[in-house]
Amino acid sequence: MQMCIFCFPTSSVIPLHDHPEMTVFGKVLYGSLHVKSYDWIEPTCIRESTEPGCPQVRLARLVMDKVFTAPCRTSVLYPKSGGNLHCFTAVSPCAVLDVLAPPYREDLGRKCTYYIDYPFSTSGNGAQISNGKEEDYAWLAETETPDDLYMQPGVYVGPTIQV
Template sequence: MDTIGPADVGLKVENSEDGRGHGFFGLNRFNRVARWAQPITYVDIYECDSFTMCIFCLPSSSVIPLHDHPGMTVLSKVLYGSMHVKAFDWVEPTRIQISNGPVRLAKLVADKVVTPESGTSILYPKTGGNLHCFTAVTSCAVLDILAPPYSEAAGRKCTYYSDRPYSITSRENETEISGDGKGEEYAWLAELGTPADLCMRQGTYTGPTIQV
């Protein structure tokens, strides 16, 4: 994946700062939205029982909220622009707190800005940042390969979360955390429904045929 660029998947590099996040995949002048609406565009490239290959195009400042990939391995690469990634892994054994509503303890594993030069990142079912949030620093696109794909029937449902700082929510379990990490390296995660302000629209893939 490190060698894949925008042109390899039908993206026009000269439009990478379009800002609307949906101008590259066959969305014509009749279904473009006003610039301020700025939805995130999701494009399926290929899907089978083993994996899904897709692209997310994010206009500047848009956010894909914190979510998980249960039982999945995910490869991601930024194709253009820059994106901030904040990622967690669950702390094992599981730590649950219910005093302020049920929350589960997670450890921060990434809090950084990534660009095409960052190369391909890989997350695994239990390591590498299985729960992550994307924020577009500039207009950007990210290529994802999810293996296996999401499937509610198989127990791989996408769940969204909010993160609460460990240091101000509760310190009662601090002595149970192994290692010498500080409180800011941890967070309590609470399950959410699908965020009401998450605006995604389907694009049409117009790039080259993928050989699998």
């Protein structure tokens, strides 16, 4: 497993990303954090763009769009449900504890991918929703790791823990 504590100043963001084949336990330790999360629609619904330079998009369902303020419950993201694709925005200075199992490991397909979300209505090629409202769905396109994303690694000074 891998444990991380993210400390956010107000308005800082971790962009929309995933935790493939991983379960994540998250807990807001102090402050307030806005969380927007999605799950992929199954069976997979992909739209290829006919416009040059426009990315392929995949349909996802909105799971959560709310603010968590400490003290609050622990959230659990499963590999295929619970909002595994998500972004964080600090409403106030805050900290979040994440426990990931198993940890990221690129050679086993557990690599973080970043996404951009587009409203469902942006796809004009006849896609229809059978459950819910259009506002509950979005098209997600893979994107490069944002250039302005910077996470300062922490230093652990306590005893070594074997898990």
